[in-house]
Amino acid sequence: MITLTIDGKQIEVAEGTTVLEASRQLGIDVPTLCHDDRLKPFGACRLCIVEISGMAKPVTSCTTPAANGMVVKTNSEKLYRLRKTTVELLLSDHPNDCMVCTSSGDCALQELAYLYGIRENRFTGAMREHNRVDHNPFITRDQNKCVMCGLCVRVCEEVQGVGAIGYAERGFEAKVIPPFGKDLDCEFCGQCVAVCPTGALTGRLWAGKPRLEGVKFTDTTCTYCGCGCNITLRTHGDQVIRVDSDPKNHNRGWLCVKGRFGYEFINSGDRLTHPLIRREKGGQFEKASWDEALDYVAKKLTDIKAENGPDALAGLCSARCSNEENYLFQKMFRAGLGTNNIDHCARY
C-alpha cells in the first residue's frame, strides 16, 4: 500500500493507483475531459493537472501513479488559471451553439465553461470547418465540436476491439475519422457516442427530440438478448426518445446497437392496439372490446377442455416476457386448465 497526502488529507491506496483515482477516493473533484475509469489513462485534455511537491511543473493526475509520501495539491490559483486557459482554448475553436446542440445539458465542455464563467474568449481566431459525412442511420458526427479527448478512439479500440476510427493530421488540423475520411462502417454499438464529452458524437435518433425539459428517466433492463444489460429509458410523454446506460451497471454502461438504438419498435405505428377476433375459420379479423375478447377466449378454452380433456390444450409462454407473466401463465395452464402442456422457445 502507498500513503500520500492530497489537499492536506492522507490516504492509503493500492500500488498502481493514479493520483486522479486517489483524489476521487477522497471525494475531491478534479476536472477532466478525456478520462474514463473504464479506459486506460491518456493525458490529453490537461485539465486534471495537479501540483506535486518536488515537481517543477504541474502534472496530469490521470497519468501519474501515486507514490509514497507524495504531497499533492489539486487546487490553487495557478491551477485554476491554467485550467481556465485550457477551456478557453478549447472553446476558441468550438461552435457556440449550445442552444441548438443535442448534447446541451449533457456536455462536459458546457459545464466547464459554466464553471469558469467563460463568455468572451481571448483566443478568437480560425475555426475548424469539417465536412459532415453522415449517411449512417445511427451516429451523427459534428466534428467541429470535437475536443480531441480520444475517448471515442480508445473505447472503439480498447473495449469494442473494432478500431473503426483513428486520428489523422496534426495540430490544428488534427481530427478523428474513419479510414480515408469516409462515413462510419462499424458495429454501431454507440460506445463512442456514450463516452463523447461534447456534442461531437450524438445519436441520430435523438436529434430534435427533447433534451431535458419534460424528460423522464426510467431504469430498466434491456429486452433483447440474454446479457441483461441495465438501461435507462429517456421518455417524453409516451415516446421513448433515448436509451442510456450508467457506467456503474454490471454491463459498465456498454450496450450494443440493438440495445442502444433499436428502441423504435416501442412507439411503432404497427403496434397492436385492439383485441381482434376472427369469428369463423377463414374469416376476417374484427375489432372487439376487451371483455368480449377475454370472455370469448375463456369460453373457447373451457369448451375444448370440457369436450376433449385438459391435454387438448397447450400454451407457449415467452422467453421475451417477465418472470411474473410466465409464472402466472404456467399456473393458469397447470392449476386453472389442468395440463402440463406448457413450453416456450428455449430451444430456438
Added chain:
Amino acid sequence: MAGLATKFGSGAMTNSVAEIADNEAIFVIGSNTTENHPIIALRMKEAVAKGAQLIVADPRKIPLVKFATLWLRHRPGTDSTLLNAIMHVILDEGLEDKDFIAARTEGYDAFVQSLEPFTVEYGEEITGVPAEDIKKAARIYATAGNAGIYYAMGITQHIMGTYNVCAVGNLAMLTGNVGKRAAGVNPLRGQNNVQGACDMGGLPNVYPGYQKVDVPAIKEKFEKAWGTSLSDKIGLAATEMTGAMLDGTLKGMYIFGENPALSDPNTTHSVKAFSALDFLVVQDIFMTETARLADVVLPGASFAEKDGTFTCSERRVQRIRKAVNSPGSAQSDLNIIDQIYKRVVASGDLTEKPKAAAIFDEAAALWPAMAGINYERLEQQSLQWPCPSTDHPGTEFLFQDTFPREGGKALFTPVPFVSSKELPDKEYPYVLTTGRELFHYHTGTMTRRSSGLNMIAPEAFVEVNPADADVLGVAQGEFLTVSSRRGSIKLKARVSKIVPPNVVFIPFHYSEAAANLLTSDAMDPICKIMEAKVCAVRIEK
C-alpha cells in the same frame, strides 16, 4: 439444459459474466458471441487483452476469431467428436485433474472407456480439424489455471444436442474447471428472459424452480400452494406440439410473446399445424406471422410499458419498470393472463389488477433458490440465484462445494458418435447452417421496425464461400435459390470466406426468405430440440 441438469443437477451458467475477464483460457464453441451476446463478448476481449488464451471452435470465421489464439474450424455437426478428441489428448498427456475427478465426480471409468475410439487421428478425420490443433486446444484448455467454456445454440440445436452439452460438461469436469471462480460451463441464453421462463416453470416437465411434475411429493406441494389438484403427466414439448396439432390431439393453443411460425425449424410444417387447430389465441405486440393464423389476437405490452423482472443469462434477477403507456387499448400481459385465468376458473375479482411484486413473492416462496429475492431488495440491487434467504448476497458462481445431485457429485456421461440427421448428398450437396446477425434479433418483429437497423441490414442473404460461388457462377448480390427437402427460398448471395466451402449460412430473421422453411425438424430425442444448425440444401442460380 437437460444435459447439464443430468450432470450437475442444475442447468444454467455456472459463472458470472464479469468473471470472464479473469479467465486464463476461454473456449467458445457454438456461439457467435460478438453478434449474439455483444456485451458478454466485450468481457472476452478484455480477458484476451489481459493475456487470456482464446480458443474458438466454429465452422464460420465469426468475428471473435480475430481475437483467438486458436481457431478450430470443425465441420458442422461434429462438435462432440471434437470435444471427445480433445479429452482423449488430455488423458494421453496426463493433463486431467485427478484430485477433482476423485473428490467431486462419478462415472469416470465408464467415461474413460467411452473415449477410447476418439483418437486425434479419428478426430481429424471426422471434424476436419488438424490433429495438431486438437492437441494445442487440449493443452491450452487443460493447463490454464482456470478455464471457462461458453456455448450457445451452435451446440444445442442439433439432433445430438444433449450429447454435445454432455461433452462440454465432461471436458470441464475432466480438468476440474467447474465449481470455481472464472472456471465453468456457461450456456449463453439467447433471449432476455429464457432463463426466467425456464425458472418460472415454462417447461412441460417441471413446476417453477425445476421441480418435477411427476414426483408425488412435489406435486402435493404445488397442489397445496395452488389449492387445486394437478396433473402428474409430463406435458408436450413445443417441438412435439406440432405433431399433436396435426394429429388432432391438440385442439386449442394460447401463444404469448412468441413467433413460432417464423422461428420454428421446418415452418411449413408448423404453419400447417397451427392452422389445423380449432382455436388459437396469440398475445403479442405486433401482428406476427403466428398472430396472422390466430382466431383471437390480444394486444400486449412491450417491456417499456410494464413492471416485472427478467432473469438474464448469469442467473441475475433484475427489475423492468414501466416508463410509458401502451398504445391504444393494449394492456399489460400480466393483466391479460390474470383476466383469462379468472374467467377460466370462474372465480376471483375481475376488477382487481394483479401486482407484479406479489406474484414474484408467490413464485419465490415455492422455489428455495429464489426465496431470498423480493422487490424491496431488487430496488437496491439485482441478485443472482441461488439466493435462499433475505440476508444472502446471491451466488456469483455455482457448485463451489457440492453439486445438487444425490451424493453431491457431478456425473461423467459417455458421449458416442452420432451423425447429423441430414448429411449432404448428390441431390442436396451443401450444408446449411443458420443463426442471427448483429443488427437483427430473432424473427425481426422488433428490429425490423427500427429504421436504422433495417437500413444497415435490409435483406436476407446467403453466405457462400468464393470457391462455391465460382462453381455456381454467382457474383456478390446475385439471387440464388436455396432449396432443401422441405422448402425453397430466393435470396441474395453474399460471397464470403466467413463460411468454409460446401457450407452456407442464412440468418433466420427475414420472413420474406425464411431460413426455417429449409431447416429440418429432426429432433434430439432427449431434450426435444430441433436440428436447426445442420441440414442439406441445393443451390441454383
